[in-house]
Amino acid sequence: MQLLKDRIIKDGKVLNNGILKVDGFINHQVDPMLMDECGKELARRFKNCGADRILTAEISGIAPALMTARYLNLPVVYARKNKPVTMPDTVYLTIAPSHTKGNMVELIVSPEYLPRGEKILIIDDFLASGSTILGLVRLIQAAGAELVGIGTLVEKYFESGRALLSKNGTPIESLACIKSMENGTITFTEN
Amino acid sequence: MQLLKDRIIKDGKVLNNGILKVDGFINHQVDPMLMDECGKELARRFKNCGADRILTAEISGIAPALMTARYLNLPVVYARKNKPVTMPDTVYLTIAPSHTKGNMVELIVSPEYLPRGEKILIIDDFLASGSTILGLVRLIQAAGAELVGIGTLVEKYFESGRALLSKNGTPIESLACIKSMENGTITFTEN
Numbered sequence: 001m002q003l004l005k006d007r008i009i010k011d012g013k014v015l016n017n018g019i020l021k022v023d024g025f026i027n028h029q030v031d032p033m034l035m036d037e038c039g040k041e042l043a044r045r046f047k048n049c050g051a052d053r054i055l056t057a058e059i060s061g062i063a064p065a066l067m068t069a070r071y072l073n074l075p076v077v078y079a080r081k082n083k084p085v086t087m088p089d090t091v092y093l094t095i096a097p098s099h100t101k102g103n104m105v106e107l108i109v110s111p112e113y114l115p116r117g118e119k120i121l122i123i124d125d126f127l128a129s130g131s132t133i134l135g136l137v138r139l140i141q142a143a144g145a146e147l148v149g150i151g152t153l154v155e156k157y158f159e160s161g162r163a164l165l166s167k168n169g170t171p172i173e174s175l176a177c178i179k180s181m182e183n184g185t186i187t188f189t190e191n
Numbered sequence: 192m193q194l195l196k197d198r199i200i201k202d203g204k205v206l207n208n209g210i211l212k213v214d215g216f217i218n219h220q221v222d223p224m225l226m227d228e229c230g231k232e233l234a235r236r237f238k239n240c241g242a243d244r245i246l247t248a249e250i251s252g253i254a255p256a257l258m259t260a261r262y263l264n265l266p267v268v269y270a271r272k273n274k275p276v277t278m279p280d281t282v283y284l285t286i287a288p289s290h291t292k293g294n295m296v297e298l299i300v301s302p303e304y305l306p307r308g309e310k311i312l313i314i315d316d317f318l319a320s321g322s323t324i325l326g327l328v329r330l331i332q333a334a335g336a337e338l339v340g341i342g343t344l345v346e347k348y349f350e351s352g353r354a355l356l357s358k359n360g361t362p363i364e365s366l367a368c369i370k371s372m373e374n375g376t377i378t379f380t381e382n
Contacts, residue, residue, distance in 0.1 A: 015276070015277065017276065019276055019277060021277040022277075023275070023277050023278070023301065023304075024303070024304070027275075027277075028268065028269065028271060028275075028277075028278070028300075028301060028304060029266050029267065029268045029304040030253075030257060030260070030266070030267050030268075030269070031266060032257055032258075032260040032261040032264070032265070032266070032267060033261065033264060035257065035261075036261055058249070058250045059249045059250055059253070059269075059271075062221075062250070062253045062254060062257075063253060063257055066221060066223055066226065066253075066254055066257060066258075067223075067257075069221070069223040070223035070224065070226075070227055073223070073224060074223075075220050075221070075222060075223070076220065076221050076223060077219065077220045077221075078219065078221070078250075080219060080250075084214070084218075084219075085206070085208065085210055086206065086210060086212040086213075086214050086218075086219075087214070087219070109219075110214065110219055112215070113214075113215070113219060113220040
């Protein structure tokens with residue numbers, strides 16, 4: 001998606017530790033018009049996937065998942081990293097390593113919002129190592145639901161996430177797929 | 192806003208500890224069409240406030256703030272509760288008590304997204320004790336910016352938040368203002 005790629009080139013910064021800083025428009029400050037366009041495009045790509053519900057992870061997955069859900073007219077659930085007092089005693093919980101924080105985080109979903117047998121579309125901001133999304137996949141499996149697709153804003157194609165997640169033929173779509181960030185220069189794949 | 196009040200009556204639950212559980216449509220699962228309508232209505236109420244930017248707090252403020260920002264065509268910033276590696280070394284940070292978690296949380300904003308002299312509109316999901324929103328107000332003051340309004344989805348009118356926050360004449364709008372939840376029955380104020 002050219003609009004997002006242009007914005008990453010304009011405002012994204014490659015930090016020394018290999019992290020892509022996009023906190024001016026995706027994950028601290030959000031550009032709502034850009035996010036709306038991204039949601040529209042992800043919804044277009046997954047309009048025939050038959051999803052009953054969208055699943056994402058707090059915090060930075062919420063904006064793209066909400067905008068996609070709005071265009072697909074589907075409820076969106078965000079896995080919590082802390083169990084709030086409003087959650088029932090029994091939940092689906094998995095742990096996943098956090099690339100940007102360097103520790104393990106919990107991903108928790110209330111069973112009432114992930115019913116057995118439903119078709120679930122995962123939307124998140126980043127696909128890099130795939131560890132967070134793989135955690136969401138485990139929650140879907142625990143619930144006896146079915147994963148029908150994975151959509152992200154930004155993909156780091158040079159990390160192992162896509163290979164890890166596409167094993168079972170799950171459709172994966174990313175709006176800006178980064179081939180390389182070497183020497184701080186961002187280049188995208190052809191598609 | 193009748194649509195939100197009707198949904199609270201239909202799907203909201205008053206828990207024993209005085210917490211209103213709305214995690215089926217606001218803060219775990221989100222109904223994107225309802226959230227879109229709420230954002231549209233908050234944008235209508237604040238269309239003349241002159242805001243340059245919207246500020247909210249992660250996690251459950253993100254959805255209503257994003258939808259309001261979309262209708263006002265303003266950037267939206269969510270205060271982080273943990274400092275990510277992408278943030279600069281020097282930030283605005285305040286601590287606020289968390290009503291639902293029973294501990295203190297940090298609220299952190301990167302100075303580049305809260306510029307001195309700007310007019311800031313705060314949007315959040317709940318106004319109850321007002322402690323989280325008061326934390327956001329302190330961040331705005333620390334930045335030398337100006338608070339021009341506070342909008343929330345749900346207000347617990349019987350708590351002290353409104354009295355605390357309206358001292359300086361700041362306009363406060365809530366879409367569903369709850370007068371009482373006694374014996375588990377939710378009643379709204381007239382307006």
